[in-house]
Amino acid sequence: MIEKNIIQDILTAAISTGGDFAEIFVEDRFNTAIEMTMGKIEKSLSGRDFGIGIRIFKGTNSVYTYTSHSDRAHLIKVAQKAAEAIKGMPLDLNFDLQLASPEIVHPIAIRPQSVEKTIKVELMRKGYEQAVKASDSIKQVVVNYMDYEQKVLIANTEGRLVNDTRTRTRYTISAVAENKNGLQTGRAGKGSGKGFELYDQIDVEALGREASRVALTMVDAKSAPSGKFPVIIDNRFGGVIFHEACGHGLEATSVAKGNSVFADKLGQRIASEIVNAVDDGTVLNEWGSASFDDEGTPTKRNVLIENGILKGFMIDKLNARRMHMDITGSSRRQSYKYAPTSRMTNTYILNGSHTFDEMVTSVPYGLYAKSLGGGSVNTSTGEFNFAVQEGYLIENGKITKPVKGATLIGTGLEILEKIEMISNNFGSDEGMCGSVSGSIPAGLGQPALKVSEITVGGREEA
Known part of the structure; x- marks a missing residue:
């Protein structure tokens, strides 16, 4: 995401005024969020977020800044600007960044970004149809789908350098029942640190029925x-x-x-x-x-x-x-x-x-x-x-x-x-x-x- 020699230059600039620790956090994230209300797509957002955070310690005081620009000169300038909040003599901190291997890897079988949005919408529609047909008393059904893939790089002046990828996917559905007794809402859903393979393991139609069951039970309670x-x-x-x-x-x-x-x-x-x-x-x-x-x-x-x-x-x-x-x-x-x-x-x-x-x-x-x-x-x-x-x-x-x-x-x-x-x-x-x-x-x-x-x-x- 950023070359190792550039990371070292940024960290060096961050501790140039006496900080005793500095850290860089690089994030590259792909997001999808879809909302369906009564069978119609109301929101559908997909995008990418990229940015870099720089943090400096001196004792128990800290300074934090961030930017969405990744060129070397800009990042060093940002680090130096943040370092101005630290007052002291530069310390002789020698650090050699060594890439750490994860002890636990969370396997992803199907990256959500590789799945067409039409397939995700069809999953939402299945849950909606089961929820809405439960009873004429179900007056509103909202289905939300989200997934993201977050890639991060973290490095610090203690020599730590890691890469990690976090994948999340989640499906939630809410149903509103209404009768002479008033309104009640039922909710159901499932989220996971898995990829799109989650939907081979859960029943979205059952989630739709469960949301309506709760709403209908509570509206008559x-x-x-x-x-x-x-x-x-x-x-x-x-x-x-x-x-x-x-x-x-x-x-x-x-x-x-x-x-x-x-x-x-x-x-x-x-x-x-x-x-x-x-x-x-x-x-x-x-x-x-x-x-x-x-x-x-x-x-x-x-x-x-x-x-x-x-x-x-x-x-x-x-x-x-x-x-x-x-x-x-x-x-x-x-x-x-x-x-x-x-x-x-x-x-x-x-x-x-x-x-x-x-x-x-x-x-x-x-x-x-x-x-x-x-x-x-x-x-x-x-x-x-x-x-x-x-x-x-x-x-x-x-x-x-x-x-x-x-x-x-x-x-x-x-x-x-x-x-x-x-x-x-x-x-x-x-x-x-x-x-x-x-x-x-x-x-x-x-x-x-x-x-x-x-x-x-x-x-x-x-």
């Missing part, structure tokens, strides 16, 4: 009760609570500044002893995986919680300096326009020993949250509220009628401590996670969890 009672949070979609209410608090982005409820709890018990959680960027072809993070460090399987004990954080290079701890291969960014920082990759609560049926039969009265929707989180306190997209009452140890309008309210620490049972039915999902380094693909997952008590906001008394 009664209002959810309010109060404090046991809640079973299902696998796959339920992982969003751990991701938002706990995962962000374990990123060095907030821990290093003391803006996390977990900042001073390393080595302490923060959860029920049956809870084990990891962040794993090495899972083959998973949504949040890569061979290297966005600082050129190989991704890892980082243990966050072991038997309820806080074992580690997700740490990038700059915050490692602030925290005096080792980096964990967790540095990520949306594109070359963002400086990287610590972020989640694929964040999971691991399987437990119970079955789902055992969990349900243990609840005399409570809520089964089959899937969660949007919500809000305060990462400094862990306080959260999440809407339940698809929920059901549990009565006398059985899942009974659907209920709508439920909201789960609590804190990350509280919910971790009140986990009583964990099933053995792990499932994963995919989302886009926003933070200071932009929006990135993040995997999430868990088995079903039984929490002894959560505050549930609803319209009816329990």
